[in-house]
Amino acid sequence: MEGIVEVLMCRHKARNALGHVFLSQMMNLVSSLANDSAHVVVFRSLVPGVFCAGADLKERVLMNHAESDRFVHRLRSLMTQIASLPMPTIAAVDGAALGGGLELALACDLRTAAHSAQMGLIETTRGLLPGAGGSQRLPRTVGLSLAKELIFTGRRIGGQAALGIGLVNRAIEQNQSGDAAYREALVLAREILPQAPIAVRLSKEAMNRGIEVDMSSAMAIERMCYSRVIPTRDRQEGMAAFLEKRPPRYTGE
Incomplete structure (x- = not known):
């Protein structure tokens, strides 16, 4: 649709995990959008049942301390790029958005989610903490006390619970096509399009x-x-x- 640009994540085997190549491609794409005339940008996944599974841990486990630090810095830079886009951005969460996947969604202005989606900053369950902006954006979205609870426990929550705490703007029952959140994101985008x-x-x-x-x-x-x-x-x-x-x-x- 004119005025709407879609960012399609399609790394099937790795569940859209943010590996080196995928991260570089995403950074180049988001950078190109900085001067785009689009009215709204929608981030969505073409992988059934998943939005983004977070950082690629199979790659991370092979990194030394310095390499890991540089990689997380690049992840953080990507989220900053997304947050800095001049036009409204919407994350359509039709499946799992975990760790860096939820951090990506939090970097967007608005979020829609299917009831069946699973969201969580699960880094503490892996001996880590959110390092791509999650420890800062989640408190600004749901409040400090609740963000602490979610991060300390590494809890995963569904779309309806996410709506209840203000983590997402809209939650909807999943459809047979598995793209209910994406369709709701388009509904939201169409409300923005007529405005100046x-x-x-x-x-x-x-x-x-x-x-x-x-x-x-x-x-x-x-x-x-x-x-x-x-x-x-x-x-x-x-x-x-x-x-x-x-x-x-x-x-x-």
Whole structure:
């Protein structure tokens, strides 16, 4: 659909585990999206029953300490790349999103999940801790106390429980095709598409930057973002459409 770009994960045998090659491909793809005109980016899996199984432990076990540290740094960089994309991003979690897989979903702005999906930062069960942003993004998503419980225990939760704690935005019963979360992600994306794209992007920037600072600084960030949207043709179109009582026709200018 015009305006929506899909990132398709399709490493069948390894359950989309984030190995060296897969990670490099993903980083190159996400980097190319930074200047894309897409209104929404949807991350989804083509592997039945799995979103992303996390880091490829078969590769990790062969790494020495220095190699492991460099690899996790690259994983962290990928999640930062995803979080820094200018347009809204949606993770469609139709299956297992564990460890780095959940960290990838957390790097997205929004998440949809099938009831049957399994999500968890399970690193402590492997003698590790979330190292690709999970220890920071999960508390910002569900709150510090609950994030601590989930990370300390390595617990896995389903889609309905994830909705209840605010880990996902929408949860839905899985369908026969196994892509219910993806279809719900498209429903959500279609709600975003009619809105002014520059305003949406600047809203994302204002929230992402503002949440990291004190309120006074955050208000200054909002003011700066607002000042950038005022001169746009889309703002003028929005005002004109309101006065003329018609749907706006935004062009992203």
